[in-house]
Amino acid sequence: xxxxxxxxxxxxxxxxxxxxxxxxxxxxxxxxxxxxxxxxxxxxxxxxxxxxxxxxxxxxxxxxxxxxxxxxxxxxxxxxxxxxxxxxxxxxxxxxxxxxxxxxxxxxxxxxxxxxxxxxxxxxxxxxxxxxxxxxxxxxxxxx
Amino acid sequence: xxxxxxxxxxxxxxxxxxxxxxxxxxxxxxxxxxxxxxxxxxxxxxxxxxxxxxxxxxxxxxxxxxxxxxxxxxxxxxxxxxxxxxxxxxxxxxxxxxxxxxxxxxxxxxxxxxxxxxxxxxxxxxxxxxxxxxxxxxxxxxxxxxxxxxxxxxxxxxxxxxxxxxxxxxxxxxxxxxxxxxxxxxxxxxxxxxxxxxxxxxxxxxxxxxxxxxxxxxxxxxxxxxxxxxxxxxxxxxxxxxxxxxxxxxxxxxxxxxxxxxxxxxxxxxxxxxxxxxxxxxxxxxxxxxxxxxxxxxxxxxxxxxxxxxxxxxxxxxxxxxxxxxxxxxxxxxxxxxxxxxxxxxxxxxxxxxxxxxxxxxxxxxxxxxxxxxxxxxxxxxxxxxxxxxxxxxxxx
Ligand SMILES: [Zn+2]
Numbered sequence: 001x002x003x004x005x006x007x008x009x010x011x012x013x014x015x016x017x018x019x020x021x022x023x024x025x026x027x028x029x030x031x032x033x034x035x036x037x038x039x040x041x042x043x044x045x046x047x048x049x050x051x052x053x054x055x056x057x058x059x060x061x062x063x064x065x066x067x068x069x070x071x072x073x074x075x076x077x078x079x080x081x082x083x084x085x086x087x088x089x090x091x092x093x094x095x096x097x098x099x100x101x102x103x104x105x106x107x108x109x110x111x112x113x114x115x116x117x118x119x120x121x122x123x124x125x126x127x128x129x130x131x132x133x134x135x136x137x138x139x140x141x142x143x144x
Numbered sequence: 145x146x147x148x149x150x151x152x153x154x155x156x157x158x159x160x161x162x163x164x165x166x167x168x169x170x171x172x173x174x175x176x177x178x179x180x181x182x183x184x185x186x187x188x189x190x191x192x193x194x195x196x197x198x199x200x201x202x203x204x205x206x207x208x209x210x211x212x213x214x215x216x217x218x219x220x221x222x223x224x225x226x227x228x229x230x231x232x233x234x235x236x237x238x239x240x241x242x243x244x245x246x247x248x249x250x251x252x253x254x255x256x257x258x259x260x261x262x263x264x265x266x267x268x269x270x271x272x273x274x275x276x277x278x279x280x281x282x283x284x285x286x287x288x289x290x291x292x293x294x295x296x297x298x299x300x301x302x303x304x305x306x307x308x309x310x311x312x313x314x315x316x317x318x319x320x321x322x323x324x325x326x327x328x329x330x331x332x333x334x335x336x337x338x339x340x341x342x343x344x345x346x347x348x349x350x351x352x353x354x355x356x357x358x359x360x361x362x363x364x365x366x367x368x369x370x371x372x373x374x375x376x377x378x379x380x381x382x383x384x385x386x387x388x389x390x391x392x393x394x395x396x397x398x399x400x401x402x403x404x405x406x407x408x409x410x411x412x413x414x415x416x417x418x419x420x421x422x423x424x425x426x427x428x429x430x431x432x433x434x435x436x437x438x439x440x441x442x443x444x445x446x447x448x449x450x451x452x453x454x455x456x457x458x459x460x461x462x463x464x465x466x467x468x469x470x471x472x473x474x475x476x477x478x479x480x481x482x483x484x485x486x487x488x489x490x491x492x493x494x495x496x497x498x499x500x501x502x503x504x505x506x507x508x509x510x511x512x513x514x515x516x517x518x519x520x521x522x523x524x525x526x527x528x529x530x531x532x533x534x535x536x537x538x539x540x541x
Contacts (some may be wrong), residue, residue: 014287046402071307072409077356084293091293093293093294118307
């Protein structure tokens with residue numbers, strides 16, 4: 001759906017590091033992966049070099065469900081950067097707690113901003129914002 | 145372990161003009177503020193052998209504290225740059241006391257200046273990577289936040305407000321009570337940016353959302369300026385120009401690094417940090433004559449007042465209403481006007497205001513807390529992730 005390149009897209013883009021490249025690659029494949037420790041079983045996010053729970057060098061990129069609930073929700077009413085235009089406003093920014101227990105910062109889309117509630121069930125929507133970068137936004141799960 | 149209770153004191157405080165100072169560099173802001181603090185204490189630069197800085201994020205350079213020291217003729221035996229965001233000024237007082245007690249220095253200048261109002265953090269067009277958008281200073285989560293339109297500061301604290309409202313039913317009007325009370329105090333403080341600009345709860349409620357649920361008037365000012373204070377041993381403090389503000393207790397706690405790591409956003413580092421400080425000082429929240437509480441956003445003040453035990457967790461919204469935190473109330477908070485209405489130098493003015501209140505005759509009489517003997521200061525920074533607490537008193541025991 002996108003034809004934007006990293007050069008023409010004006011909003012901030014992530015810069016992949018060796019530690020977190022697999023995360024961004026998983027989004028690009030539309031198959032979100034989060035690190036899970038094969039020693040203690042804990043998921044961790046943001047990406048880390050070792051398991052922060054047990055310090056094992058045993059973090060494995062693991063496919064996650066893409067389902068979660070809204071843990072905190074805010075409405076951005078004011079362009080956070082000049083590259084966000086009046087047409088982008090207002091938009092939702094939420095912290096979504098994935099079913100696997102970790103939280104991600106994201107946008108809940110697909111419903112009016114005033115309808116987003118803490119506890120709302122949501123699912124991932126992959127947004128290919130450029131040819132190289134995919135973001136993980138979320139939308140309400142139907143029939144909740 | 146020996147206790148540092150009452151071993152050191154803050155003996156000099158000073159600030160530059162605070163506001164928009166487009167033609168003043170950050171080094172000048174540091175040196176001017178430090179000079180005011182020296183004059184206040186009746187000390188010469190040659191009597192300072194320690195210096196702590198908080199490198200301004202918008203104008204960073206290497207070995208910052210050494211550069212600042214030599215710009216004012218100080219050859220420090222003990223010096224370093226601290227980086228705890230808005231908790232840094234309070235942490236400076238803690239580190240200074242530790243260094244003095246350890247014999248690394250006798251008298252430590254703590255100084256911080258920044259020109260955030262005149263140097264812009266953000267690029268004009270927002271093109272490019274999140275790291276470029278932050279002027280090269282990394283936060284650690286920018287790649288996971290900014291592509292979604294999330295920006296540090298208001299964005300973080302709006303989540304704390306969202307959670308507090310969800311968990312405890314706190315309202316925007318209750319946050320507004322903090323903004324209004326703080327503005328009243330600024331209107332008694334001629335150096336405050338908002339001096340002469342009164343504000344009502346209606347003004348607060350009519351102000352636009354920045355990041356809902358936070359409105360414009362829940363947000364602090366963006367300022368240029370510098371502030372400084374001087375710490376020395378209690379013995380040396382006795383002979384200086386102004387009455388000492390003894391450092392009676394302190395603490396620090398840093399419960400997470402990034403927003404997504406936070407187990408909770410309604411109890412922050414202030415709980416453990418204040419408990420540590422109360423224990424060291426041998427006092428409790430009921431002993432405080434005033435509180436200078438870091439107020440980057442109204443919600444920060446609310447959560448900190450709860451974490452410090454002035455009221456129960458979740459009761460802060462009702463507790464701050466009805467004038468309780470105003471001068472003349474049960475616990476005057478931010479008697480200079482805080483970051484919300486005085487100026488935003490990342491909390492160094494909160495320390496200085498506490499010192500001045502304890503001197504008894506060093507602030508405008510209308511905003512003097514009558515008979516103030518002991519007060520508490522909070523610092524808060526990062527991604528709601530850093531916290532430091534200081535308890536000061538004009539009596540050593
Ligand atoms: Zn583990």
